[in-house]
Amino acid sequence: MSELLFRDDAYLRAAGGARVVAVHERGIELDRTLFYPQGGGQMGDTGALLRENGQRIVIADTRKGDAIDSVFHVPAPEMPRPEVGEMLALEIDWERRYRLMRLHTALHVMSCVVVAPVTGGNIAPDKARLDFDIDMSLLNAETIERETNQLIARAVETETVWITDAELDARPELVKTMSVQPPRGAGRVRLLKIPGIDLQPCGGTHVRNISEIGGIRVIKIRSEGRRNRRVEIALAA
Ligand SMILES: [Zn+2]
Numbered sequence: 223m224s225e226l227l228f229r230d231d232a233y234l235r236a237a238g239g240a241r242v243v244a245v246h247e248r249g250i251e252l253d254r255t256l257f258y259p260q261g262g263g264q265m266g267d268t269g270a271l272l273r274e275n276g277q278r279i280v281i282a283d284t285r286k287g288d289a290i291d292s293v294f295h296v297p298a299p300e301m302p303r304p305e306v307g308e309m310l311a312l313e314i315d316w317e318r319r320y321r322l323m324r325l326h327t328a329l330h331v332m333s334c335v336v337v338a339p340v341t342g343g344n345i346a347p348d349k350a351r352l353d354f355d356i357d358m359s360l361l362n363a364e365t366i367e368r369e370t371n372q373l374i375a376r377a378v379e380t381e382t383v384w385i386t387d388a389e390l391d392a393r394p395e396l397v398k399t400m401s402v403q404p405p406r407g408a409g410r411v412r413l414l415k416i417p418g419i420d421l422q423p424c425g426g427t428h429v430r431n432i433s434e435i436g437g438i439r440v441i442k443i444r445s446e447g448r449r450n451r452r453v454e455i456a457l458a459a
Contacts, residue, residue: 225254232427235316249294257284263343269314325350335369353450363440377433381415
């Protein structure tokens with residue numbers, strides 16, 4: 223189990239003092255991390271672990287381990303493996319992560335423009351998508367783009383809110399995403415609140431103010447099956 227530093231501050235780019243807890247075939251486990259593991263549709267972080275001898279262990283991907291809050295840092299091929307107990311400094315590829323944060327937060331906003339159950343989603347550094355259970359005739363790229371950008375222009379601050387599993391069970395309307403149930407088992411669930419726009423369970427990384435998204439473009443709308451009408455977006459700039 224790792225202390226997830228990105229959960230309280232998604233803007234941390236570097237940190238020192240992480241201890242190697244285990245080195246597995248699947249990756250390196252640390253007692254604390256900045257690296258977001260792939261989940262909730264958002265791709266895992268990349269970056270580097272810095273050894274005291276100056277060596278850089280390039281991290282090509284980050285994945286969840288089996289236990290709650292366990293994180294595997296996946297080294298690029300041919301990278302040295304650290305020793306258990308070794309202290310490392312951490313550094314994420316911030317430019318890439320910040321694009322993921324902007325696109326991720328943009329999907330929250332867009333999910334309030336297209337009012338339909340969400341059946342899937344994905345966030346990559348260059349584009350992001352949501353799949354909706356909706357009739358194709360109700361999806362218009364120009365309208366979605368304009369209305370999403372109008373909401374982004376409100377420039378509101380985002381907030382993180384924690385509720386208990388029981389409180390979430392009492393408010394099933396909060397769960398828009400049918401394919402991704404919020405992580406349970408820890409007794410509490412993290413919500414992202416965009417005041418006046420959106421409130422839903424989410425463990426991902428978001429921008430502090432939606433103005434940081436800067437605006438989006440709808441790049442594609444297509445049918446991926448009866449319950450998967452896919453809306454794909456990119457950052458406007
Ligand atoms: Zn989110």
